[in-house]
Amino acid sequence: MLRTRFAPSPTGYLHVGGLRTALYSYLIAKQVGGKFLLRIEDTDRERFVADGTENILKSLYWAGIMPDEGVAMKGDEIKQVGDKGPYIQSERLDIYKKYAQELLDNGHAYYCFCTTERLEELRNYQQKNKLPTGYDGACLKIDPKEAKKRIDGGEKHVVRLKMPKEGETTFNDLIRGEVTFKNALVDDQVLVKSAGFPTYHLAVVGDDHLMDITHVVRGEEWISSTPKHIQLYKYFGWQAPEFAHLPLLLNPDKSKLSKRQGDVAVADYEKKGYLPEALVNFVALLGWNPGGERELFTLEELVKEFSLEKVSKAGAVFNLEKLDWFNRE
Numbered sequence: 001m002l003r004t005r006f007a008p009s010p011t012g013y014l015h016v017g018g019l020r021t022a023l024y025s026y027l028i029a030k031q032v033g034g035k036f037l038l039r040i041e042d043t044d045r046e047r048f049v050a051d052g053t054e055n056i057l058k059s060l061y062w063a064g065i066m067p068d069e070g071v072a073m074k075g076d077e078i079k080q081v082g083d084k085g086p087y088i089q090s091e092r093l094d095i096y097k098k099y100a101q102e103l104l105d106n107g108h109a110y111y112c113f114c115t116t117e118r119l120e121e122l123r124n125y126q127q128k129n130k131l132p133t134g135y136d137g138a139c140l141k142i143d144p145k146e147a148k149k150r151i152d153g154g155e156k157h158v159v160r161l162k163m164p165k166e167g168e169t170t171f172n173d174l175i176r177g178e179v180t181f182k183n184a185l186v187d188d189q190v191l192v193k194s195a196g197f198p199t200y201h202l203a204v205v206g207d208d209h210l211m212d213i214t215h216v217v218r219g220e221e222w223i224s225s226t227p228k229h230i231q232l233y234k235y236f237g238w239q240a241p242e243f244a245h246l247p248l249l250l251n252p253d254k255s256k257l258s259k260r261q262g263d264v265a266v267a268d269y270e271k272k273g274y275l276p277e278a279l280v281n282f283v284a285l286l287g288w289n290p291g292g293e294r295e296l297f298t299l300e301e302l303v304k305e306f307s308l309e310k311v312s313k314a315g316a317v318f319n320l321e322k323l324d325w326f327n328r329e
């Protein structure tokens with residue numbers, strides 16, 4: 001069964017780009033009788049916003065995009081539905097701990113004791129000398145027994161992915177086709193932060209696997225993380241899902257869509273009186289080209305007509321006049 005998910009971080013409102021990601025994930029699941037899940041990725045405690053989850057859910061429900069499984073709403077109440085939960089990452093910490101330990105035990109991850117100051121110095125040096133930035137693997141040399149002693153002694157540490165330094169990682173992106181990264185340029189990503197919290201990278205791979213996600217649809221900004229995720233799938237011996245990275249949303253001047261040039265929150269459009277049908281139709285066509293003249297689609301029609309193969313690689317311009325046109329129609 002095809003299973004997709006929308007996995008927002010509750011750092012604030014639902015962005016129109018997030019609405020498009022959720023919509024595309026929803027459409028490809030619905031058109032084949034699959035399931036659309038909602039998972040809350042709240043491992044970044046510094047950017048956590050208390051009512052973020054509620055805001056995101058309310059905007060999604062307003063747009064008519066309701067999850068079949070995961071974090072959902074019943075009236076005003078947030079609940080979790082399904083047998084693969086919990087679907088909120090801060091309730092899954094034991095799972096990530098177990099996976100981090102498995103990687104450490106198999107030599108696929110290592111403890112790193114580098115201080116923020118050292119990492120900053122390293123970065124400055126790399127930038128000054130026009131070298132690729134990234135961790136230099138200094139702590140790879142530390143014997144695991146020695147590392148254990150230092151940890152028992154209370155030394156601050158993180159856990160890093162041991163990325164192979166030779167070869168390449170290739171995957172087939174459903175929008176971009178074959179994408180290849182040189183492993184030597186992929187960073188030894190932090191998987192567990194010093195406070196013991198997992199990073200997005202460890203949590204997303206574990207969860208997508210355990211929740212049987214078959215298709216990961218997400219923004220282009222995550223594409224450079226995908227080789228790290230694929231390496232994690234290999235280390236765990238799991239099959240990686242299919243990936244589709246959506247093009248960026250742009251302002252009319254082709255800069256990345258930002259708050260400075262207008263509203264980006266779905267809730268702002270709702271407040272201004274835009275119809276959910278108009279906003280959904282509008283974001284559906286940001287990057288997706290159905291071919292032909294037709295532009296007006298209801299959500300049910302989108303379920304029938306949408307295909308990822310017709311999503312462009314190039315950034316899509318967010319044109320407010322066009323949204324107004326849809327709203328009038």
Ligand code: GLU
Pocket residue numbers: 007008009041200204217218219222
């Ligand atoms: N939590 C990530 C975000 O908010 C999800 C990225 C993904 O879909 O893998 O963008």
